[in-house]
Amino acid sequence: MAGNSFGTLYKVTTFGESHGEALGGIIDGCPPGIQLDFEAIEVDMARRKPGQSAIVTQRKEPDAVQFLSGIFEGKTTGTPIGFIIPNTNQKSDDYSHIKDNYRPSHADYVYDQKYGFRDYRGGGRSSARETASRVVAGAIAKQMLPEIKINAYVSSVGPIHLDTPYQELDFSKIESNPVRCPDEKSAAIMEEYIRDIRKQGDTVGGVVTCVIQNVPVGLGEPVFDKLHAELGKAMLSINAVKGFEYGSGFSGSEMKGSEHNDLYNPDGTTKTNLSGGIQGGISNGMDIYFRVAFKPVATIMQTQDSLDNKGNITPMTGKGRHDPCVVPRAVPIVEAMAAIVLADFYLINKTY
Amino acid sequence: MAGNSFGTLYKVTTFGESHGEALGGIIDGCPPGIQLDFEAIEVDMARRKPGQSAIVTQRKEPDAVQFLSGIFEGKTTGTPIGFIIPNTNQKSDDYSHIKDNYRPSHADYVYDQKYGFRDYRGGGRSSARETASRVVAGAIAKQMLPEIKINAYVSSVGPIHLDTPYQELDFSKIESNPVRCPDEKSAAIMEEYIRDIRKQGDTVGGVVTCVIQNVPVGLGEPVFDKLHAELGKAMLSINAVKGFEYGSGFSGSEMKGSEHNDLYNPDGTTKTNLSGGIQGGISNGMDIYFRVAFKPVATIMQTQDSLDNKGNITPMTGKGRHDPCVVPRAVPIVEAMAAIVLADFYLINKTY
């Protein structure tokens, strides 16, 4: 299927392995005339970057994006935007210990089986480093849709949950702490928990909640390309994601229709919003909100059994930099993929 | 986006409104030479059909599928399979009461806003009646993949949950009760609950669990078209779905890496399967399992406020046949969409 493209009219194609010369991508279909704010792109890149705080991996990736086309005098031209992100330290790590070994819950085994071949330098194409290209494409999509506000934040880390409804949170505080949790008290507990996990040489999962506001009515293309179906696919395509729910989500499955129905106000808005801003697969103008579940990263600093390509079980210990909880760094990736989905549907909706 | 197609090589396109002359679709890309079992298709159609038991809507839809092309002497020919499902009672219902009204949590309002126009006869295109075409396409996809076993069942109805792991269930009992829950005790409680909901004129949601066995290693096309991302999109495109999780799902986000990693056996299988049969977006040969959350159907027999197209709030009571819980009927739809996704990736994987 050549599965490295996403979108129809705002189409993003990415390339690159964690230890190749560079990552990068092509954004095809970005409308012309958008005055780009390159600093805003850098800000999102920095939010995804390793080493940004004490609770994430200390690996160094400068992640400087170079735009090669599609931009002239600071504005998009309507032609494809090609960009690269050089891998500056691609040779610094030693991967000989995993060359012949399949690490548990990594993609090593399936890549070898599917492609008959494996790039054993780190995660290769399956590395989350690929998401840097998504953040670039998403940052530009955001600028294409200045009126739409996308805010994602960490709502749980392992067993620690922030249950406050998003309406009661102050999104301006998301970036005030390294966990990216807008509730400072929860953030402190989560941070403490992650520090403890790091000491154990272990990792932990979590949940990112994303809220999208000021979405025009009408985005989404039933019956297959419903807005939430594309959002779901976009989120599930991010490394380590195990679940997606929007609006009332799984808890909505426990409710009765009389409780779940969102009654109208005379202006077409609704008194409640269990629908999550989407009805019949089409945005209804209310806030869109959804939750994305991330499993713990598979690379741990403890010793675990691995499989070698001769069928032997051998103990193995993770080496190098260790990322106890990727969820704070996943926040800008969730936002980026949401922006890409919205940009695509926004363009399609102009044809009605 | 012309969003009525799904798939790349096994491509399904559907058409039809709940009250038009017929529904139908085109399956393009089905390989030639498959001896079709038409009875098996009818069985899946009957599992989706209204009126099949006392706990679902009593609306009558004969749902007889007519194949018009792509089949010769009982075998697929490799050319597109066109089919229709006539709507025999399309004029029997009276929809004048909703002509100018937007029912809460229906797609009425957004369709009118998006298309500037609304087919007010029932749900129109947004009706779940459209899923009949998906069941046809899925039933053929299943026959294309005879070695793969797909079993879906109801694992919760409203607040009643079946928590038994799927490994301990007997799938042969799924069809033994109208709820499609393989645990007879749970099924009885769920059925009782639905009967009660029906008496209240209310509706209730639930969860379908799906287990796919004997999947070859290698299905899925990273980085965007990961197997679980396409499965997620497919499920989220079904009417009333609010959430999708696979493998450890949301509960996996609470775990540590040392607990979550699936350790290998020497043959490449894994001792545990929190990954849910998919690693890095590619099937690893273990069972694939996922859960799909359905909200309660919006049409209730109680009186609720609706909005008319002049901005007035007016009370409204659902008329006609009432479907207290669609989740049992959603089981074959979940299976069908799973089969369609697998068929597509199966064909793509032949190119490696």
Place this chain on the structure above:
Amino acid sequence: MAGNSFGTLYKVTTFGESHGEALGGIIDGCPPGIQLDFEAIEVDMARRKPGQSAIVTQRKEPDAVQFLSGIFEGKTTGTPIGFIIPNTNQKSDDYSHIKDNYRPSHADYVYDQKYGFRDYRGGGRSSARETASRVVAGAIAKQMLPEIKINAYVSSVGPIHLDTPYQELDFSKIESNPVRCPDEKSAAIMEEYIRDIRKQGDTVGGVVTCVIQNVPVGLGEPVFDKLHAELGKAMLSINAVKGFEYGSGFSGSEMKGSEHNDLYNPDGTTKTNLSGGIQGGISNGMDIYFRVAFKPVATIMQTQDSLDNKGNITPMTGKGRHDPCVVPRAVPIVEAMAAIVLADFYLINKTY
């Protein structure tokens, strides 16, 4: 590739064999609110229909199209338009003489090789009868673009050429004769020639010229989906087409730049139009014109050697109705495919 769809936003998918129960298709992406003129659709169907005049095949195909969805109270709804064209006389012909034989220059052999299987009833899927569905989709596309005028006509039949530039022709005369040549004198000679060919039990090819007027500036999506590249693909996908040229075409390859360049008028129009209304793959507002070459139909009433599926060469004579020259009937098909391409690019161009 599942190659039975054409277009991205105005997407047409067709199904059906010459001798199956019905042909048909789905038009996905047609904008809502278009008041359809069903008579105009019938007119185009009649122009394609066999038996319409003495110089085409006398086979009977009523070609009555039935719309099943996507239309409500005479207007398009924005949802997919499903339609079927029943094959009323599908059992009338005897195809036993070709069951085991590959007719020269037919698709019999390649279909058998590719699909391991062959629907031997007439042309099966490779029959030009499939183009009836294209005419339906094209007739609706024309109504979507009322300001654009598409006129195709026969500009050559075998060795007889109409060399008059299209600017000097009266398009209102195209339908005044069975050849669909707007020059009456040429039409008479062509008709006479076709009658002679028919007497010989032979067939002959020809050329259709198509002129598209009032096209807005800006249609076409470089660098791969150039307007003329999609038009070319659309035309080449029609049965029996061997060549496509637009603007100066092949003769332009003999010219010098100083002769070929189209100099501007102050309003952006050009003094000459060797570019054929398209520059850099994008319409420039001038007339688009192109020529499509059709080979002679392979079924002749003379005896020719064929190959049977055991490798024997055996003489064979065509049976049944004979179509000495399909080119007049190809005129509405060329127009239909042009309209489909324009509709797609028209929608895409709304996103700029």
Place this chain on the structure above:
Amino acid sequence: MAGNSFGTLYKVTTFGESHGEALGGIIDGCPPGIQLDFEAIEVDMARRKPGQSAIVTQRKEPDAVQFLSGIFEGKTTGTPIGFIIPNTNQKSDDYSHIKDNYRPSHADYVYDQKYGFRDYRGGGRSSARETASRVVAGAIAKQMLPEIKINAYVSSVGPIHLDTPYQELDFSKIESNPVRCPDEKSAAIMEEYIRDIRKQGDTVGGVVTCVIQNVPVGLGEPVFDKLHAELGKAMLSINAVKGFEYGSGFSGSEMKGSEHNDLYNPDGTTKTNLSGGIQGGISNGMDIYFRVAFKPVATIMQTQDSLDNKGNITPMTGKGRHDPCVVPRAVPIVEAMAAIVLADFYLINKTY
């Protein structure tokens, strides 16, 4: 449509303007395990390169391709192959004379109208420099299909035609002269003609003939994605192409069926090959051959009227390096696009 991708399973996406920092592309879907011959890629790049002989533009473009991903230890990995071709002399030319002017028969005017914006540095995205990326993707496609032989050559330059059937030509002589015409006598006359055109400050068009041998039976996906329809689209997407014909082409439209039909040999090959190796849109194993018409390049060194963006007609003379005849340099581009089309259909055909 985001028109910068070509192909479904072997999918090529390109980016880059003539005067941006770099051109490049992504090849998605190339199968894993192909040992790449980088020298062969360089050879094709050199065949397209300006300055390669006295009869083409003397502009300097080193055209060194840098592969950034998808290749490990010299072999393809199955992941996307990203590559760039830096523009080393992007600032050397002075384009101030065309900043406000639309050159006749260039894409300047339509780009400005469509995008509301224009990159006035040379051709921008509409420059034929973009085809360098196609040559890279085609060179890899050729290596994917080592058994298939693709040979293109110049068969006419302006009024000078090589009418010898391709069967009588020695393809090994194509590269023996700067015109890329395998008939040395014709080549000499063509070369002389081009030198004369250059002296006049003019340009001239021509025709490239392409022959593809050893194609397996079965490539092509009717009814829309016929092999020749995709080949036609691919060729028409190349800069300056005005026409495409395959097999008997336009001359076939003058023939009778009794003359045009290709009679079988017992082994399924045909005695003649007016079909051009494709029947019903599917390769039949015979040689595929087609002709591609190129118009003369619009940039001439003579003075011609241009239009400025205020609606004034002003005389203008081409500056800089002048390319009297691009047809010899188009030969590797035609081959590249043919290889890309074949690679895509080759992969798709593996699914049958």
